[in-house]
Amino acid sequence: MLPISIRPVLAPALHERERSMPEPLLTVRDFSVVYDVDPPVEAVKNVTLELQRGEILGLAGESGCGKTTLAYGVQRLLRAPAVITGGSVTFHDASGVDVDINSLDTEEMRRFRWDKISMVFQGAMNALNPVATIGAQLEDVFEVHRPDLSRRERRAASAELLEIVAVGRERMRSYPHELSGGMRQRVMIAMALALRPQLMVMDEPTTALDVLVQREILRQISQLRHEFGFSVIFITHDLPLLLEISDRIAVMREGEIVELATARELWERPRHDYTKTLLASFPRLTGERGILVR
Numbered sequence: 001m002l003p004i005s006i007r008p009v010l011a012p013a014l015h016e017r018e019r020s021m022p023e024p025l026l027t028v029r030d031f032s033v034v035y036d037v038d039p040p041v042e043a044v045k046n047v048t049l050e051l052q053r054g055e056i057l058g059l060a061g062e063s064g065c066g067k068t069t070l071a072y073g074v075q076r077l078l079r080a081p082a083v084i085t086g087g088s089v090t091f092h093d094a095s096g097v098d099v100d101i102n103s104l105d106t107e108e109m110r111r112f113r114w115d116k117i118s119m120v121f122q123g124a125m126n127a128l129n130p131v132a133t134i135g136a137q138l139e140d141v142f143e144v145h146r147p148d149l150s151r152r153e154r155r156a157a158s159a160e161l162l163e164i165v166a167v168g169r170e171r172m173r174s175y176p177h178e179l180s181g182g183m184r185q186r187v188m189i190a191m192a193l194a195l196r197p198q199l200m201v202m203d204e205p206t207t208a209l210d211v212l213v214q215r216e217i218l219r220q221i222s223q224l225r226h227e228f229g230f231s232v233i234f235i236t237h238d239l240p241l242l243l244e245i246s247d248r249i250a251v252m253r254e255g256e257i258v259e260l261a262t263a264r265e266l267w268e269r270p271r272h273d274y275t276k277t278l279l280a281s282f283p284r285l286t287g288e289r290g291i292l293v294r
């Protein structure tokens with residue numbers, strides 16, 4: 001049985017998935033990345049996976065197993081000494097066109113990344129400009145990427161985004177220091193949402209926040225992906241949190257995906273010994289009665 005406290009977020013996700021036919025958004029085949037140092041590090045080894053449209057896929061595994069390299073690699077965000085040594089990444093655009101990400105040149109990739117994929121990092125809230133208002137920073141995104149919008153439209157779109165992430169349009173004139181950490185992280189999520197991407201990559205997006213604020217933000221991410229239909233690749237060390245938010249979880253170890261299953265399957269019937277070890281290493285998952293304790 002699923003731990004009681006992971007049901008509320010998970011249940012609608014499962015329900016939704018049962019209703020709709022899966023439709024791939026990203027197909028990763030035999031993808032490998034090596035850090036060309038001495039000795040070379042094979043950070044990602046022959047990873048194959050398919051991310052569905054609207055799905056939240058969690059990447060789990062201990063530090064150094066290759067989660068970040070994989071998530072950045074599929075967006076071609078890696079820098080030397082990282083080298084993609086093999087494999088393909090295909091983005092199945094909502095327009096019906098399949099895009100081979102490896103074939104895009106730098107400029108095409110840059111535009112693609114903003115329009116189709118966005119990222120939210122750990123501590124992203126500290127990346128806000130301290131001397132510009134929240135509204136001005138949101139409006140900037142539209143000014144750069146949607147130059148056809150009028151000033152009034154940019155402002156309206158920014159205010160709407162602040163409503164969507166439950167910060168509220170009245171915060172348009174606030175400066176970052178006037179907002180709590182959780183609110184600032186929501187502003188970053190609003191920015192990531194601004195261009196209505198089809199994929200959001202979230203790298204430890206709530207780690208710096210306290211547990212209650214984390215849960216609220218996770219719940220909201222889950223709701224928003226239903227509303228807007230984007231997919232999420234969610235990276236964190238925190239397996240209990242992944243069980244709570246993910247539809248499926250890929251467990252990585254030493255650059256390979258050793259198990260890929262729904263959150264429910266992984267929780268109820270972990271197959272790989274490493275997954276079992278990982279689950280057992282979170283005392284709050286096992287607790288006295290064997291339920292999630294938090």
Ligand SMILES: Nc1ncnc2c1ncn2[C@@H]1O[C@H](COP(=O)(O)OP(=O)(O)OP(=O)(O)O)[C@@H](O)[C@H]1O
Nearest residue numbers: 035037041043062063064065066067068069070081
């Ligand atoms: N710039 C680099 N040069 C050499 N090796 C690197 C570099 N960046 C990462 N690595 C190595 O690649 C492997 C995978 O690292 P990666 O950061 O992808 O793992 P991770 O699972 O995301 O870890 P964490 O959760 O700590 O961020 C590790 O062995 C790491 O030491």
